[in-house]
Amino acid sequence: MTSIKDVAKAAGVSTATVSRVLANNAPIKTETRKRVLEAVAQLNYRPNLIARSLRAQKSAKIGLVVSDIRNPFFTAIGRAVEDASYEQGYSVLMCNTDENPEKEELYLNLLHDENAAGVIFSPTQQFSLASSTYKTKMPFVIIDRAVESKETDMVLLDNISAAYDLTVHLLENGYRKLAGLFGDVSTTGQERSRGFHKALKDYQLNPVAAYFVSPRIQQGYDATLSLLNGPDHPDAILTSNSLLTAGALQALRDKKVSIPNEMALAGFDETTWGELVDPPITVMAQPTEEIGRTATELLFQRIREPSRSPKTIILNGTLMVRGSSAKR
Amino acid sequence: MTSIKDVAKAAGVSTATVSRVLANNAPIKTETRKRVLEAVAQLNYRPNLIARSLRAQKSAKIGLVVSDIRNPFFTAIGRAVEDASYEQGYSVLMCNTDENPEKEELYLNLLHDENAAGVIFSPTQQFSLASSTYKTKMPFVIIDRAVESKETDMVLLDNISAAYDLTVHLLENGYRKLAGLFGDVSTTGQERSRGFHKALKDYQLNPVAAYFVSPRIQQGYDATLSLLNGPDHPDAILTSNSLLTAGALQALRDKKVSIPNEMALAGFDETTWGELVDPPITVMAQPTEEIGRTATELLFQRIREPSRSPKTIILNGTLMVRGSSAKR
DNA sequence: ACTTATGCTGTAATCGTTTACGATTATCTA
DNA sequence: TAGATAATCGTAAACGATTACAGCATAAGT
Numbered sequence: 001m002t003s004i005k006d007v008a009k010a011a012g013v014s015t016a017t018v019s020r021v022l023a024n025n026a027p028i029k030t031e032t033r034k035r036v037l038e039a040v041a042q043l044n045y046r047p048n049l050i051a052r053s054l055r056a057q058k059s060a061k062i063g064l065v066v067s068d069i070r071n072p073f074f075t076a077i078g079r080a081v082e083d084a085s086y087e088q089g090y091s092v093l094m095c096n097t098d099e100n101p102e103k104e105e106l107y108l109n110l111l112h113d114e115n116a117a118g119v120i121f122s123p124t125q126q127f128s129l130a131s132s133t134y135k136t137k138m139p140f141v142i143i144d145r146a147v148e149s150k151e152t153d154m155v156l157l158d159n160i161s162a163a164y165d166l167t168v169h170l171l172e173n174g175y176r177k178l179a180g181l182f183g184d185v186s187t188t189g190q191e192r193s194r195g196f197h198k199a200l201k202d203y204q205l206n207p208v209a210a211y212f213v214s215p216r217i218q219q220g221y222d223a224t225l226s227l228l229n230g231p232d233h234p235d236a237i238l239t240s241n242s243l244l245t246a247g248a249l250q251a252l253r254d255k256k257v258s259i260p261n262e263m264a265l266a267g268f269d270e271t272t273w274g275e276l277v278d279p280p281i282t283v284m285a286q287p288t289e290e291i292g293r294t295a296t297e298l299l300f301q302r303i304r305e306p307s308r309s310p311k312t313i314i315l316n317g318t319l320m321v322r323g324s325s326a327k328r
Numbered sequence: 329m330t331s332i333k334d335v336a337k338a339a340g341v342s343t344a345t346v347s348r349v350l351a352n353n354a355p356i357k358t359e360t361r362k363r364v365l366e367a368v369a370q371l372n373y374r375p376n377l378i379a380r381s382l383r384a385q386k387s388a389k390i391g392l393v394v395s396d397i398r399n400p401f402f403t404a405i406g407r408a409v410e411d412a413s414y415e416q417g418y419s420v421l422m423c424n425t426d427e428n429p430e431k432e433e434l435y436l437n438l439l440h441d442e443n444a445a446g447v448i449f450s451p452t453q454q455f456s457l458a459s460s461t462y463k464t465k466m467p468f469v470i471i472d473r474a475v476e477s478k479e480t481d482m483v484l485l486d487n488i489s490a491a492y493d494l495t496v497h498l499l500e501n502g503y504r505k506l507a508g509l510f511g512d513v514s515t516t517g518q519e520r521s522r523g524f525h526k527a528l529k530d531y532q533l534n535p536v537a538a539y540f541v542s543p544r545i546q547q548g549y550d551a552t553l554s555l556l557n558g559p560d561h562p563d564a565i566l567t568s569n570s571l572l573t574a575g576a577l578q579a580l581r582d583k584k585v586s587i588p589n590e591m592a593l594a595g596f597d598e599t600t601w602g603e604l605v606d607p608p609i610t611v612m613a614q615p616t617e618e619i620g621r622t623a624t625e626l627l628f629q630r631i632r633e634p635s636r637s638p639k640t641i642i643l644n645g646t647l648m649v650r651g652s653s654a655k656r
Numbered sequence: 657a658c659t660t661a662t663g664c665t666g667t668a669a670t671c672g673t674t675t676a677c678g679a680t681t682a683t684c685t686a
Numbered sequence: 687t688a689g690a691t692a693a694t695c696g697t698a699a700a701c702g703a704t705t706a707c708a709g710c711a712t713a714a715g716t
Contacts, residue, residue: 003672005672013696015674016695016697017694017696019673020694027692028695029694046441047441050671050673051671051673052673054379054673054701055673055674056674056701069422070400079396093419093422094422114377217600246600271600272545273605275581276574277604341665342665343702343704346703348664348665348705354664354705357665377703378702379671379701379702382670382672382702383670383705
């Protein structure tokens, strides 16, 4: 490998000068700079990032730690984070935790050991930021799922309002026997459940059911089946993420339950397929692009100014009314 | 930060001994080992990966370079690669190229500069592995899209056969006026187009149309519209990836073209929503999990034994017959 | 008892950068 | 013109690990 020494030799200067030219944070005579640059081009030299990172005790990469990139919500965010980071010359390390606190810790450690400049993180509930010491070591931005600590930057959805609005929409359209399917691994599910209950209360109704299950297609499927077989048959199902929606839809299909006549369906998160199914699914869309960009910007702000006081940014969902919750 | 020196001091040994205990590739007296381990635990020490990587001139991470992780095909592969790497103690750096050769080069450079142990890569057509020098520096495994060079390991689908079978399926089910929508950025689209044409030829038919467009929902939508407006109205559309399928489906919906009565639809790649839409979509499913795992294993093989002769592994798709191509 | 082998550990070089510190030369200032 | 200031560049010390080499015991062989 050609190192900085080779360049220095070729240009007839010291390694320090080469470094100064490349990091261009110092005065260099135009003529020497030219010589160095020529040598660099000649030898096709590129600085070793590892060595640079070791010396500088930092690196130009950030971590994105989420539960599963197969979830379109996280994929979309991942893409936005990637794009925003790319513009700043940073690269992104994406990590899947599988909702597993051990994996969370492992990846956080890894990122720390890799001198990551910061982390964008969607933690499980078990993961207590307070007890961890990461925040002292690396800038953090929490997305999607709130944590207790007010010490951290966060980008969240107003989950209670969003769920409230979505529920009200169902109620306004004449549905009365609502069931809710919520994720059980994050605060998100709980908050959405709160909005759900609040809306029902305002209408002086009780929910038919509210299940907390792990956010997977299979669980959505199973929960929906048990709703269908249960004593108190709902006339509408509200789901707290797209995986549960997919599972619910699948179950309704298999059981030949017609939507929305026999059962309405509405859920969180926009997906490619939401509009493609028949009937298209009413969703509370999250501004994924904005979440990703905002989180990234917040992170860079904190990297630049570590002592800045923490911000929590609350974004709003957009209700996309479609056929699956048509007025009955 | 606590470094190896602190541990050495605490344990009353030299840094060399600490290193030997931790990398455990040397004889150490049981008693000293115990002391070192205690000190490590005491100080909560974890070796600095950057320093290790600099010294060892390698690292425990691999790159995954694809065009867009929002494409479910790549997402699924990404997940499989992640899991397989995790088991080996490696972490994965995922990169989006956006089908942009410049970004490809940038990320490949980055991975090289980061001492990545290897790369799993789905290149654009413009990217000529031959002209690049990467292969001499890093182990490579190409997935999904063939490259000329026979010097590299590859994991590919038998695209011609897969497209042939999918086309034959449409023909067997009575469709005669077929149109094909293929991606224009990779060899994949071309190969699938070949299989498509081959099948038609075997049935002594000509295609109504064969478009090469960039693999995005919008392009699938636009192409389908122009098919609908064109002079020679097809009775079936075959798409070469799920994004084009989604776009085509959207267009057919918007134009109220009934599927499969007025127009059949069949495409590549299994997705969450393929079965959920009405009618469910017939697809040629790729074994994403297997592709990801195989590629990862191949990569690790090559990392261990760089001079091993290159392998090309060809996998087969699975035809999932569904309503969108029902017999007419 | 003297050599040889072996087990265990420390010293110091090394990986490829950046940068504090000094040294040298050029440019002002008065 | 002497002294001060600034511009430019080189020397060498970090960053935190691994490892070749050497040293010193102790055990074994003759």
